[in-house]
Amino acid sequence: MVRRxxxxxxxxxxxxxxxxxxxxxxxxxxxxxxAVFLAGGRDKLTPEKxxxxxxxxxxxxxxxxxxxxxxxxxxxxxxxRSFRYGDQVADLLTARLPTTLALVGYATVLFVLLGVGAGVxxxxxxxxxxxxxxxxxxxxxxxxxxxxxxALISLFGVRLGWFPVTGGGTxxxxxxxxxxxxxxxxxxxxxxxxxxxxxxxxxxxxxxxHVEVARACGVPEREIVLRHVLRNALGPIVTMCGxxxxxxxxxxxxxxxxxxxxxxxxxxxxxINTHDFPVAQAVLLLMVTGYILATTLVDLVHPLxxxxxxxxxxxx
Amino acid sequence: MKRTSRPTAPLLTAAVATLALGTAGCSGATNTLGGGxxxxxxxLRLTPTTAEATGRLDTVNWLLEDEPDSLDLDTQxxxxxxxxxxxxxxxxxxxQPDMSVRPFLARxxxxxxxxxxxxxxxDDVTFHDGAKMTADDVLxxxxxxxxxxxxxxxxxxxxxxxxxxxxxxxxxxxxEPDALFTKALAGDAGLVYHRSQVQAAGAEFGTPGRGDxxxxxxxxxxxxxxxxxxxxxxxxxxxxxxxxxxIVFRWASDSAFVNxxxxxxxxxxxxxxxxxxxxxxxxxxxxxxxxxxxxxxxLIPTERGGLKDPAIRRALSxxxxxxxxxxxxxxxxxQPWATPVGSGSWGYAKPAFATAQRKLNAxxxxxxxxxxxxxxxxxxxxxxxxxxxxxxxxxxSQGRTVIANAVRAALQxxxxxxxxxxxxxxxxxxxxxxxxxxxxxxxxxxxxxxxKSDPMGFYDNALSDSPNNWVxxxxxxxxxxxxxxxxxxxxxxxxxxxxxxxxxxxxxxxxVPVAQVPSVLVLKDGLTGPPASQAHLYYPWAAELGTAPGxxxxxxxxxxx
Numbered sequence: 001m002v003r004r005x006x007x008x009x010x011x012x013x014x015x016x017x018x019x020x021x022x023x024x025x026x027x028x029x030x031x032x033x034x035a036v037f038l039a040g041g042r043d044k045l046t047p048e049k050x051x052x053x054x055x056x057x058x059x060x061x062x063x064x065x066x067x068x069x070x071x072x073x074x075x076x077x078x079x080x081r082s083f084r085y086g087d088q089v090a091d092l093l094t095a096r097l098p099t100t101l102a103l104v105g106y107a108t109v110l111f112v113l114l115g116v117g118a119g120v121x122x123x124x125x126x127x128x129x130x131x132x133x134x135x136x137x138x139x140x141x142x143x144x145x146x147x148x149x150x151a152l153i154s155l156f157g158v159r160l161g162w163f164p165v166t167g168g169g170t171x172x173x174x175x176x177x178x179x180x181x182x183x184x185x186x187x188x189x190x191x192x193x194x195x196x197x198x199x200x201x202x203x204x205x206x207x208x209x210h211v212e213v214a215r216a217c218g219v220p221e222r223e224i225v226l227r228h229v230l231r232n233a234l235g236p237i238v239t240m241c242g243x244x245x246x247x248x249x250x251x252x253x254x255x256x257x258x259x260x261x262x263x264x265x266x267x268x269x270x271x272i273n274t275h276d277f278p279v280a281q282a283v284l285l286l287m288v289t290g291y292i293l294a295t296t297l298v299d300l301v302h303p304l305x306x307x308x309x310x311x312x313x314x315x316x
Numbered sequence: 317m318k319r320t321s322r323p324t325a326p327l328l329t330a331a332v333a334t335l336a337l338g339t340a341g342c343s344g345a346t347n348t349l350g351g352g353x354x355x356x357x358x359x360l361r362l363t364p365t366t367a368e369a370t371g372r373l374d375t376v377n378w379l380l381e382d383e384p385d386s387l388d389l390d391t392q393x394x395x396x397x398x399x400x401x402x403x404x405x406x407x408x409x410x411x412q413p414d415m416s417v418r419p420f421l422a423r424x425x426x427x428x429x430x431x432x433x434x435x436x437x438x439d440d441v442t443f444h445d446g447a448k449m450t451a452d453d454v455l456x457x458x459x460x461x462x463x464x465x466x467x468x469x470x471x472x473x474x475x476x477x478x479x480x481x482x483x484x485x486x487x488x489x490x491x492e493p494d495a496l497f498t499k500a501l502a503g504d505a506g507l508v509y510h511r512s513q514v515q516a517a518g519a520e521f522g523t524p525g526r527g528d529x530x531x532x533x534x535x536x537x538x539x540x541x542x543x544x545x546x547x548x549x550x551x552x553x554x555x556x557x558x559x560x561x562x563i564v565f566r567w568a569s570d571s572a573f574v575n576x577x578x579x580x581x582x583x584x585x586x587x588x589x590x591x592x593x594x595x596x597x598x599x600x601x602x603x604x605x606x607x608x609x610x611x612x613x614x615l616i617p618t619e620r621g622g623l624k625d626p627a628i629r630r631a632l633s634x635x636x637x638x639x640x641x642x643x644x645x646x647x648x649x650x651q652p653w654a655t656p657v658g659s660g661s662w663g664y665a666k667p668a669f670a671t672a673q674r675k676l677n678a679x680x681x682x683x684x685x686x687x688x689x690x691x692x693x694x695x696x697x698x699x700x701x702x703x704x705x706x707x708x709x710x711x712x713s714q715g716r717t718v719i720a721n722a723v724r725a726a727l728q729x730x731x732x733x734x735x736x737x738x739x740x741x742x743x744x745x746x747x748x749x750x751x752x753x754x755x756x757x758x759x760x761x762x763x764x765x766x767x768k769s770d771p772m773g774f775y776d777n778a779l780s781d782s783p784n785n786w787v788x789x790x791x792x793x794x795x796x797x798x799x800x801x802x803x804x805x806x807x808x809x810x811x812x813x814x815x816x817x818x819x820x821x822x823x824x825x826x827x828v829p830v831a832q833v834p835s836v837l838v839l840k841d842g843l844t845g846p847p848a849s850q851a852h853l854y855y856p857w858a859a860e861l862g863t864a865p866g867x868x869x870x871x872x873x874x875x876x877x
Binding site for chain 2: 030033035036037039046047050052056081084085086087088091092095096099150153157158161164165166167168170257258259260262263267273274275
């Protein structure tokens with residue numbers, strides 16, 4: 001067990017190390033010159049001023065040296081200062097992360113409840129209900145999230161005035177109120193995938209012999225669905241939910257822009273556009289870490305849900 | 317000083333904005349932006365102020381187009397930061413809503429000789445921490461601004477010495493007379509900080525969670541990074557008390573900015589982008605006010621040489637459909653213009669500048685008529701058409717795209733070939749700084765503003781040795797007139813020189829002016845008071861915000877105090 005944990009952590013660190021270098025190099029290679037943004041006004045952009053700025057921020061050093069400098073500070077828990085804000089990168093992240101996590105969390109709750117619910121419904125009630133669910137979720141899934149955002153803003157925000165259309169809100173009730181439309185916009189896209197996976201997993205599980213036996217023994221249908229079908233189908237459903245949530249961590253930027261929410265998605269876009277290396281690097285790494293953690297969590301939860309997986313792993 | 321692009325993903329936000337403005341807005345929209353009423357640039361009236369407010373307000377929600385980068389304007393000055401801080405911090409001089417400048421924390425200024433400026437400081441000013449403003453604080457602040465690493469350092473290029481010459485007196489001596497220095501003191505170069513506060517904060521000064529070190533009508537009470545920024549009326553303010561107790565700033569761009577104002581989530585804001593302003597024009601429950609600003613749109617030819625010949629540049633200027641650009645690119649919210657700086661730069665001698673500007677209209681018509689086109693064609697004929705196509709550099713933003721296409725159409729109408737090169741916004745900014753980046757284009761679709769309300773704050777860009785003089789415009793009379801104007805302290809005399817400079821700039825078509833961009837204030841019905849002009853970046857606008865006489869908005873409890 002301990003050995004497995006150590007191996008996992010070592011793997012995690014290796015992945016982060018590789019990812020950090022790739023990210024650093026890509027931000028570095030993006031078009032545009034950070035010194036231009038750092039120098040200030042356009043009328044001050046003399047070659048001398050740009051050279052000074054470049055030296056001040058170590059931008060004149062080779063990529064590897066800059067990366068080494070960043071890594072060294074990072075290991076000493078110093079993520080550096082933002083070029084643009086002059087503030088500690090850690091402070092910037094701490095301020096914005098809760099909003100993004102709340103948004104992703106809320107969207108996850110929505111798509112799990114609605115998606116799994118719709119999938120179960122489609123699997124249990126074959127016929128027109130099934131077709132209707134598949135049709136509706138496919139339609140919802142085919143609408144890009146920013147289009148959904150605009151439609152929701154237009155209807156529930158501007159016309160009906162039920163929900164606020166900007167900002168993240170304060171307090172639990174305020175946050176829920178503010179984030180409902182953004183979370184729904186994000187969840188709609190995931191509905192099709194989750195409901196389809198749920199439906200198929202349920203159908204596969206329902207085809208198993210023991211389900212037939214249970215049914216023949218007169219076990220109530222409700223119990224069959226819950227204990228024998230859904231439980232056996234949970235493995236793929238949880239895996240897919242985990243993957244979709246992990247993907248959402250990196251995909252909040254469009255929604256944050258549409259709803260004027262200052263989360264890490266909009267922070268990242270701003271950082272990339274102004275060549276704010278320290279911030280872009282930190283946010284991207286955070287996203288990679290979030291993805292790895294979410295998928296690792298799914299891996300750990302899977303055997304608990306399905307003893308067969310555990311047995312298979314132990315055998316290896 | 318200039319305008320930088322807001323750092324958002326342009327393509328993405330453009331897509332979101334376009335769709336949002338199309339769907340979330342009113343029905344029956346007539347202009348392409350999907351806003352309320354279509355505007356006509358010719359009907360746009362620019363007024364520097366709004367009606368005076370009389371009613372008190374408790375809290376006003378104000379919208380910025382972006383979160384301030386930093387509240388230390390010496391290290392990172394952005395429009396969002398200035399719009400907030402101008403209510404919190406004060407300057408030695410103050411820019412007025414009509415864009416004139418007057419002594420402020422300096423009670424008065426005298427010039428015993430042309431190279432000496434003596435500032436007599438107010439003795440009744442207290443900082444928010446209760447300390448009295450001293451001459452030492454002022455001198456220290458000036459020296460901080462003058463530090464070569466700071467944004468305002470270039471304003472101090474002429475300064476020989478700054479010294480405290482009395483308990484409330486600072487004397488500044490110059491290498492040569494500097495006509496623009498007091499204008500700079502009304503900008504960020506004139507900010508006065510409480511020295512010990514700034515020093516105590518160190519590198520954290522101006523970052524979220526820190527207090528201010530200033531003396532203005534409002535105090536910075538909180539800045540939650542990524543969420544909101546709050547300023548509250550200062551109880552100890554040395555001047556008159558503002559009507560509104562508290563302003564909460566939030567930020568959103570493009571469609572989110574429009575939606576927040578439309579749904580009443582925000583009570584007001586200055587719309588930086590003409591497209592956002594156009595989308596909000598005529599919305600129910602909101603009033604837009606247009607004021608003068610120094611901002612302009614212009615075509616800036618590069619050193620590559622496709623537009624090397626002034627005759628070709630003049631021809632392009634004659635053939636350009638500026639009214640068409642204003643209508644289809646900016647919803648009628650910019651005005652065809654014949655000089656490279658907006659009317660907000662006329663901080664003095666307004667009638668003289670207005671008359672001079674009208675005379676230049678013939679060379680930069682709003683809409684080219686047959687005669688203008690004939691003149692343009694003749695110019696091209698005598699100069700000879702360039703062999704290669706003229707490459708027009710732009711980014712994907714709506715306004716710039718429209719201008720680029722209009723330039724291509726204008727070139728075509730005079731027998732030349734234009735070719736559009738679109739680059740990402742981040743790369744576009746590089747055109748301004750890097751000759752190498754510019755080597756791919758012949759002209760860029762530029763926007764520009766100056767922070768000083770004096771046209772001479774712009775025309776030094778075309779001096780023979782200026783790094784911004786890309787076409788290599790060289791004229792001994794131009795250079796000497798500019799230098800003479802910059803040394804001329806008398807406003808009337810300087811205005812006459814500025815008009816001469818402006819004429820020579822226009823004749824040589826160093827830049828091809830397109831339009832002036834007004835400053836736009838959006839207010840919920842019932843609110844009034846703040847200036848509409850660009851002065852909102854340097855003047856305590858919030859101190860004048862309140863309700864219109866007899867028009868308290870229903871949801872705002874009247875403050876009792």
